[in-house]
Amino acid sequence: TQLLEQSPQFLSIQEGENLTVYCNSSSVFSSLQWYRQEPGEGPVLLVTVVTGGEVKKLKRLTFQFGDARKDSSLHITAAQPGDTGLYLCASGSSNTGKLIFGQGTTLQVKP
Amino acid sequence: DAGVTQSPTHLIKTRGQQVTLRCSPKSGHDTVSWYQQALGQGPQFIFQYYEEEERQRGNFPDRFSGHQFPNYSSELNVNALLLGDSALYLCASTRGSRNYGYTFGSGTRLTVV
Numbered sequence: 001t002q003l004l005e006q007s008p009q010f011l012s013i014q015e016g017e018n019l020t021v022y023c024n025s026s027s028v029f030s031s032l033q034w035y036r037q038e039p040g041e042g043p044v045l046l047v048t049v050v051t052g053g054e055v056k057k058l059k060r061l062t063f064q065f066g067d068a069r070k071d072s073s074l075h076i077t078a079a080q081p082g083d084t085g086l087y088l089c090a091s092g093s094s095n096t097g098k099l100i101f102g103q104g105t106t107l108q109v110k111p
Numbered sequence: 112d113a114g115v116t117q118s119p120t121h122l123i124k125t126r127g128q129q130v131t132l133r134c135s136p137k138s139g140h141d142t143v144s145w146y147q148q149a150l151g152q153g154p155q156f157i158f159q160y161y162e163e164e165e166r167q168r169g170n171f172p173d174r175f176s177g178h179q180f181p182n183y184s185s186e187l188n189v190n191a192l193l194l195g196d197s198a199l200y201l202c203a204s205t206r207g208s209r210n211y212g213y214t215f216g217s218g219t220r221l222t223v224v
Contacts, residue, residue, distance in 0.1 A: 004153075031211075042115070042201050042215030043154070088153050092211030097142065098167055099203075099211055101153030 002027050002091055004102035012108040013079055021074045021105045023089035029069045033099070035088040043088055046074075079109045113138060115216035117202050123222045124192050132187040132219045136204030143185040144213065145177060146201040154201055160185050161208035192223045 003026045013019055023032065031050040035043035047056050049065035049072065056063045060083075062075040076083055086106050090099045116135040124130050136143050142161045146154035156169035160179035174190045183204075189196055199220050203213035 006153075033211075040217065040220075042203075042217050044215070045212075048212070086151070090153075095209060096167055097159060097205065097207070097209045097211050098144070098156050098169075099146075099154075099213065100156070101146075104151065104153045106151060 002029075002100055004089055004091060004100060006087075006089055006102035006105050008105060009103065010106050010108075012110065015080055015109055015111050016078050017109075019076050019079055019107070021076075021087050021107075023072045023074075023102055025070045025091065027070065029065075029072070029091050031092050032065060032069075032072045033090045033092055034063055034072070034074055035090060037086040037088060037104075039085075048092075076107075079107075081109045081111050083107060084109050115140075115202055115204050115214050117200075117216040117219050119219060120217070121220045121222075123224060126192055126194060126223055128192050129188065129190045130192060130221060132189075132200050132202075132221070134185045134187070134202030134204075134216060136183050136185070136202075137214045140204035140206050140214070141183050142205050142208050142210070143179060143183065144203045144205075145185070145187045146203065147171070148199040148201055148218070150198075157187070159208065166208050189221075194223050197221060197223045 034046045037043040052069045054065040060077045089102045144159040145157040148154040159167040199218040202216045
């Protein structure tokens with residue numbers, strides 16, 4: 001069974017700082033998704049990466065997929081209080097439609 | 112276009128009781144998956160329903176069961192509730208049983224006392 005490890009588990013920073021969240025797997029990802037979840041809400045998909053070495057940008061968020069497809073990172077530039085939430089990586093299988101989630105990174109951005 | 116709708120939003124039950132949670136998938140979606148999420152943790156896959164059948168199951172005991180109706184809506188039933196069943200229960204829908212492009216509902220917060 002594939003395991004996803006996220007680091008750090010908790011991050012508390014000041015508005016305007018940069019941060020990076022990491023997601024590592026015990027085996028090769030078929031694809032990787034990043035979600036953001038706010039308290040009392042379900043996860044909302046941010047991006048899906050499928051190709052090794054792929055980089056995707058979403059405004060101030062930059063997502064990278066490792067060349068070997070066993071790791072991924074999410075970098076946020078100039079964090080804002082609205083970025084506060086639980087960031088989850090998840091591995092999806094086109095064979096089963098099942099998602100395996102990491103344990104998440106709780107981000108708090110203080111004004 | 113309504114997204115995934117779950118009811119109720121919050122629920123308090125006593126240990127040993129039974130509970131039923133409900134989910135209406137996003138319009139056009141025919142596959143429903145259920146996840147359990149403990150506070151501050153990532154969601155854990157419970158099971159998936161497609162064509163009114165359970166297609167996949169995660170590492171959850173038989174106390175957890177479900178059903179999918181002809182209109183693609185779904186129910187999650189948990190019997191003999193334990194304190195450890197307290198969690199956010201998420202429903203996610205997609206089109207096709209092998210598509211992991213899910214839309215999640217806001218969840219049902221279950222508290223077992």
